[in-house]
Amino acid sequence: MILILCASFFNSWAQKAFIDFGKTNIAVNEAFTITIKVENAKVKSHDPFPTIAGFKKHALASVTSSNNKGNGQITTTDALIQNYYAEKEGTYVIKPFSIKVNGKVVESPGITVSVGPYDKNLGEPSKITLNDFLDLEKNKEYVDIKDEAFLGLSANKNEVFVGEGITVTLAFYVAATNQAILEFPPNLGNQLGDMLKKIRPAKSWEENFQIEEIAPVDVTINGKKYSQHKLYQATFYPLNNEPIIFPRVGLKMLKHQLPKGENDPMSLEARLKAKKVDKYYYTLPKRIEVKELPPHPLRDQVPVGVFSLYEIVPKKKIRTGASFEYGFRIWGEGNISAIRAPQINNNEHFSFYPPTINQSVQRAGQRVSGWKTFNFHSIPKEAGKYQLKNYFGWIYFNLNSQRYDTLKARTTIEVAGESLRNAEISAANVGSFYDDIDKESNQLSHNNFRKQVRYITNVLMVLMLAGMAFLIYWTYKDRQREKEEKKGKVSA
Incomplete structure (x- = not known):
């Protein structure tokens, strides 16, 4: 199997860059090479290769290779190869240098290269120009190896x-x-x-x-x-x-x-x-x-899968009026995100409050599994022993049995203390109000508020007019009495 992975797709892999040298004992007509290598990434940018006194730069080549380590992990290496040819025989000392590769500086130690006599088996170094190279590429025949x-x-x-x-x-x-x-x-x-x-x-x-x-x-x-x-x-x-x-x-x-x-x-x-x-x-x-799922009143609402129930009950003995918690955890294989809370209604024994919800979803292999927990808070109002299966149930379609199934609570709790059923009525202290309810008529009466206001207003105006008339009459009588008294004094 030969497959080269695109390194840019795997940014999570570790990237390592380094510099390699080719043979250090070469013939005068043989290339000395300096290679930049990057593991698990592409050579996206780099500084120019160093200039070496006594050598001339020739063609720059690139190659990508892969290595299967046998444990399912493939390491890729991207390389740029710079070829150098010596101008004459001799010993050349290349000083330490550095090249910036993909934005990071890569250091290289110095090295000594020995250049020997001409090797007739190697032939002359290539002297072709870029145009010559393009012409050769254009006329070159390539073979397509069949892939599997x-x-x-x-x-x-x-x-x-x-x-x-x-x-x-x-x-x-x-x-x-x-x-x-x-x-x-x-x-x-x-x-x-x-x-x-x-x-x-x-x-x-x-x-x-x-x-x-x-x-x-x-x-x-x-x-x-x-x-x-x-x-x-x-x-x-x-x-x-x-x-x-x-x-x-x-x-x-x-x-x-x-x-x-x-x-x-x-x-x-x-x-x-x-x-x-x-x-x-x-x-x-x-x-x-x-x-379609088989007929059922809740067919459009029930989840589908294979589920089980796990209950979380911190305490099983409680007192009336004291809040207690109950965890209803549904776990198994199916659409965990779509699971809805069981519908719980308040009743004469308990007051239930909306639950807090948390979930965990695992995706592995060919399946999605996990759990969803509904943490309910409740206040018991009556003493007694209660089986929570009478209050908590969750319906789903079971893929194993191909039938609708219900997960029911298995926990039993004991409640002690005084009854709180009529606590609100007693606190209001309404006296005999409820005692006389049965004696009163249950016929609806129609109250015309505006008519009543108008009637009251008219009565008040009549009273005011009568009062004013009385004051006027009283003032008039008082003045008449004063006149008669003055006349009697004059006659005397």
Whole structure:
């Protein structure tokens, strides 16, 4: 298997840069090389190679190689090779130098190079110009080595219920016997984004496995060994019974073509001379049938999966009026995010309050599992022994039994203390008000507020007028009496 991974896609890998020297005992017609190497990344930028007194710079070459360590981890190395040719025989001392590679300074120690007599077996160094090189490349014949690889989209189920999870994997597979050199392109991330727009079903809940690193995994398909490179994985939960259709999507890879006559694709010479061409791979379309759940009043609301109940009960003996906590944890395999709290109503025995909620979701292998906990606070109002199964229950569709099932509480609590059922009425101290309720009429009476106000106003005005008339009459009588008294005094 030969596959070169795009280093820019794996920013989580450790990057290491260093400088290597070629042979230090060379013929005058043999190249001395200085190489910049970067592991698990591309050489994106670098300073010029050093100028060496007595040597002339020739062609600059690049090569990318990979190494499978056998544990599923592949290390890639990107290299730039600078060739130098000596002007004459002699011993040359190269002083220590540094080159900035991808923004970081890489130090190199000094070295001594011995240049010997002309070696007739090597021939003369290449004297071709850039135009000559381009003409040679144009007329060069390349061989396309047949590759053994494919892009596949697989699902762990062909038929599901509404709300049942289906895990989909998009991966690139390379056979262990493959001899062609394939390379992920630099724009892999953009290509993947375009493919996912087509793959994701519109009316489904998605749990993305968040693949951040393409780590090859050995798999066997129809008896043949492959290396699987996962590009995307997610579990979808359909929200209705419409079929899920995954269309055909394509991935553009880079394939190395070798010059005619090169038979070893792993050799350095072959890699330096190889030409990269685009190679497209396509998935096959896939259809998933979605079935309706069996009839049930809550069919459109119940979760689907395999679940169990775990109860969290800090204390089982409590007193009336004292708050206590009860944790109702649902755990198992299914759409954890869509689980709703059990509906609990207040009653004459307990006052229940809305729960606090926390959850944990795990995505591994081909399944999504986890738990969701509803922590209820309640205040008991009556003493007695209570089985919480009479208050806490959660309905779901069990995929194992293909039936609706209910998770019921198993805990029993004991409550002691005085009854608080009528505590609010007693605190109000309304006397005999409730005693006379049965004696009163239950007929509705119509109260015309405005008419009553007008009536009262008229009565008040009549009273005011009568008062004013009385005052006037009293004042008039008082004045008459004063006049008569004055007349009597004059006559006397």
